[in-house]
Amino acid sequence: MLLTTHNPYKPAVIDWPKLDPAALKRVTSLPIWDIAVQTEGRASIRVATYAGTVVRTCAKPCA
Numbered sequence: 170m171l172l173t174t175h176n177p178y179k180p181a182v183i184d185w186p187k188l189d190p191a192a193l194k195r196v197t198s199l200p201i202w203d204i205a206v207q208t209e210g211r212a213s214i215r216v217a218t219y220a221g222t223v224v225r226t227c228a229k230p231c232a
Contacts (some may be wrong), residue, residue, distance in 0.1 A: 177213040180206060 190198065196202065 177209070
């Protein structure tokens with residue numbers, strides 16, 4: 170369930186609101202933008218790594 174519900178952060182595929190080029194440049198040039206992308210990338214790796222260590226146990230047949 171962990172991997173099936175995890176939604177990795179991929180800014181390139183998010184349906185962002187339409188911004189004019191100047192506004193888009195202001196948003197994506199913020200230092201926090203790169204930090205957020207890097208943090209989410211590391212979180213995705215951690216989720217995948219942790220999921221690989223979890224033993225699946227289900228009370229009923231696992232889907």
